[in-house]
Each structure stands twice: as C-alpha cells, then as structure tokens.
Amino acid sequence: MALDPTADRPLTLQLADVLRREIRDGARPPGSQLPTESEFLKRYGVSRTTARAALQQLANEGLVVTRKGYGSFVRERPPIRRVSSNRRHTAHRASGKPIFDTEAVEQGQVPSRRMLKVGMVEAPPEIAQWLQIDPEDPVIIRSRLQSIDDQPAVLSSSYFPLWLAKGTRLEQPGALLEGPDNAIEALGFRFARGAELLSARMPTPEEARVLRLPPGIPVVRLLHIDYDDEDRTLQVADDLYVADRHEFVFEWTEPDGDKERS
Numbered sequence: 692m693a694l695d696p697t698a699d700r701p702l703t704l705q706l707a708d709v710l711r712r713e714i715r716d717g718a719r720p721p722g723s724q725l726p727t728e729s730e731f732l733k734r735y736g737v738s739r740t741t742a743r744a745a746l747q748q749l750a751n752e753g754l755v756v757t758r759k760g761y762g763s764f765v766r767e768r769p770p771i772r773r774v775s776s777n778r779r780h781t782a783h784r785a786s787g788k789p790i791f792d793t794e795a796v797e798q799g800q801v802p803s804r805r806m807l808k809v810g811m812v813e814a815p816p817e818i819a820q821w822l823q824i825d826p827e828d829p830v831i832i833r834s835r836l837q838s839i840d841d842q843p844a845v846l847s848s849s850y851f852p853l854w855l856a857k858g859t860r861l862e863q864p865g866a867l868l869e870g871p872d873n874a875i876e877a878l879g880f881r882f883a884r885g886a887e888l889l890s891a892r893m894p895t896p897e898e899a900r901v902l903r904l905p906p907g908i909p910v911v912r913l914l915h916i917d918y919d920d921e922d923r924t925l926q927v928a929d930d931l932y933v934a935d936r937h938e939f940v941f942e943w944t945e946p947d948g949d950k951e952r953s
Contacts, residue, residue: 694735702737706745709735714754714765725755725763751907753935771839772798773913773932776942780872780882789870791837791845800839807901808834809864811853818850821916821927831856833871836901839936843902846910846931855880855925872917875925883920889913891934902933909934 694705713719726734731742746763749755753770757763774794786793795802813827822830830850837845849871851861860867860874867874876882894902894910902910915928 694737696736702741703744703748706731706735706737706741707748710745710749711752711754714749719765721765721767723765725765727762747907751935770938771795771800771844771936772938772940774940774942775887776940777944778942779885783870783872784876787869787873789867790872791847792870795839801841803838803841804866805836805838806834806864806866807836808832809862811862814850818927818929821914822850822852822924824852829853831862833861833867835866842936844933844936846898846902848929850927850929851875852924871926871928875917880919880925882917882925883922884918886916886918887913889939894931898931902931904933911937911939913939 694702694709696702698705700708710719710725719725725746726742728739728742731737732739735742737745746755746757750757750763754766755763756766772794779790782793783790786796788796789802791804792802810832811829812832814822814824814830816826818830819826819828824830830852832848832850834846834848836843837847851871855875855878856862859878861871869877872882890912891909892912894904894908898904898910899908904910911932911934913928913930913932915930917925917927919925
C-alpha cells in the first residue's frame, strides 16, 4: 500500500496504520521481522526518522518489540489478561494459588515473583483512607515484583490492617504459595465485596528500573480493595501494571438477568 505524502495524516501514522493492519490480518505473523530502515525507504519512500517513529508507535501499542542490534519484530507474547469479575475470588479458591498465578497459567504463561519487602510500615494517606484507619497508622505490607515468562509484569504492594495480619503468615517473609487472598480466608475471614480504581500515568525512575521499562512506556495503576460482610477493609492491593503488556477485562452479571429478557 502506497503512502500519500500530500495527505493530512502524517507519514509516520500512515506507515504505522499499514503495519498494524498487516500484523492484525496475519500478513506479518508473530515473531516475524519487520523491514530494516533501508527497506522502509525502498518500499515506502520514507526516511529513517519516519520509520523509527512508526515502529515506536507500534511498540507503544504492544504490537512490536525492538531488539538492539537485531531489528524490530512482531510481538510473540500475547497480552497478559487481567479479569475483574464477581467470580474473581472463586478462581483462587479453586486453584489454591495466588490469583496472579491462576490467571497466568490459564493463559499458558509461567508466573513467578520476587519479594521486595514484608513487614510493618506507616500507612500512606490514600491507603489509610481505604483501610479505614488514621494516616501513618502502622500496617503490614507485602511488596513483590511479579513476572510472566521471566519478564517483569506487575509491581504489587498489598496492605493489611494490624487487627487482621499481625502475628500471622501475612507478616512472615517469603512468598505465600497460596497467595494473600487464600491466606486471609484461612484466618477465618471471607470476602464479601470489593472495589477497584483504575488510572494510568508515567512511571517514576525507580518504578521504570524495577519493571525494566524503556522510555515512553506508561504504567496502569489498579487499586483493589476487599471488604468483609461487616464492611471492614481486609486488604488494599496497590498494583502497577506494565501498560503495553496487559489488557483489562471487566465482567459482571446483571441481577436476575435471565429472567428479565423480553
């Protein structure tokens, strides 16, 4: 497909449109190498700057990866799907594993984690609000870097009130094989309802370092809050997702939905 230098749409975006269509139509399968800068010039008549900008656009969308010294390739790894639904806790109960692991395995991916911090800290103001405690009150934190196929995917920090976590396995160092959710229920608590807040931003330098993010890649922050049947906050999970490696699915069931069909 020829590009039109007289069109209002910049050549960079025109080239990105062509490549995106070819990737999604299967003309460029996963793992295939994209043209070199000289090949872009020969085939599309665009400069190296235009070709690089188009490839960067596709990389930001999670369609392309660039390997220094080797070129650009159609991404092989499928996006990591994170599902929010009223069946979320049912999934980890059935598997006996952390929900992160459960979802990854269901998608044919290999989960792993590295613990970063476990112990008592002062609650950040926003976290304290959701935990229904005073700012700077002590809480238990479990912070870890969660990876998929050995690639950093989520920077997770879970906060627990002392009345729930003090002196329990939630306060002990090391990963919990069953995950925090199952550990909470093993203490006799039950999840009754939850809330989630989703936002996007650029990472801090430290976050980019830990998540191994190249310049220009944003993160998605998902704040997940769980309550029991007495409306007490059981945990607040503050998770930072690598934006170009994830897609978020929100499912819900309408009350008596099957009975209300006309």
